[in-house]
Amino acid sequence: MGLKRLDKLIALNCNVSRKDARKLIKDAAVTVNSRVVLRAEELVDADVDDIDVKGYNFTAKEHIYIMLNKPQGVISATADPKKKTVIDIIPDELKRRSLFPAGRLDRDTTGLLIITDDGAFAHRIMSPAHHVYKTYQTALSYSIDENDIKKLEDGITLGDGTECLPAKVKPFVFNGLPGAEIKIREGKYHQVKRMFHALGNNVEQLRRIQIGSLKLDTSLAEGECRELTAEELELVFTDED
Known part of the structure; x- marks a missing residue:
């Protein structure tokens, strides 16, 4: 993780403001390697140093x-x-x-x-550009056929003229209802719903089950x-x- 200001690390990992982090330090509620630290600007490495904040579960991570x-x-x-x-x-x-x-x-x-x-x-x-596919399961008003699948997999054009990248599609039964499982790598507004609407179909229910693998x-x-x-x-x- 490298060296970072102590007050910044506390703010990030304890869900407090920088101001509150500095107050915790000032109130002697923070120890680094069992030593009370009173300087907010002190540089510490959360991968190496043992940091404890009284009243908080401090588990240092750069991101969550x-x-x-x-x-x-x-x-x-x-x-x-x-x-x-x-x-x-x-x-x-x-x-x-x-x-x-x-x-x-x-x-x-x-x-x-x-x-x-x-x-x-x-x-x-x-x-x-990073080709991360998102997989959705849909309940539809009507079952899809091979012609519908081909249009989606070739890259369907939406009602407003927007062209979609090719999708990966297969029929799917959604809680007893006709549906489809569809993989796309875009995130246009209401995209899955609009793709099926362009086929004359309607999405009744929609859930995402996968991102990448x-x-x-x-x-x-x-x-x-x-x-x-x-x-x-x-x-x-x-x-x-």
Whole structure:
């Protein structure tokens, strides 16, 4: 991780402001290698130094990556004055001040969403140039046929003339309803819904189950989350196909 200011590390890893971090240091609530430190600007290496903050579970990480099984009715945003956001449902022990969703799922879409504070990581997931496929399962008004699949896999044109990159598609039964499993590597507004609408079909339900080769942990109920492991992070940027 390298040397970083002590107050910055505390702010990042204890979900407090820099001002509050400096107060903790001033109040002698912080020790480094069992030594009380009173200088906010002291440089420490969280990979080497043993840092303890009284009243907080300090586990130093440069960034945090959280797998969330997003429920319906929650928006993919950091804050909203009227609507509940995905950040609102992250438990306090995982929260940091700079968390945001790496991409977005529509309010009524459920499933896999990664919450992080790593901007470069999020950009890599969201940029089509990095070819990170996202896999969705849909319930549709009508079953799809081979002609529908070919149009989607060739790269369908949406109603407003927007051209989509080729998708990977196969029929899927969604809770007893006709549907499809579709893999795309873009994130256009309401893209999956608009792709099927261009076929004269409608998406009745939608959930994301996979990013790259990282699959949603089926033990997570909707609204639950956990940290990703280092091995799981590597799966995000690989594709099982």
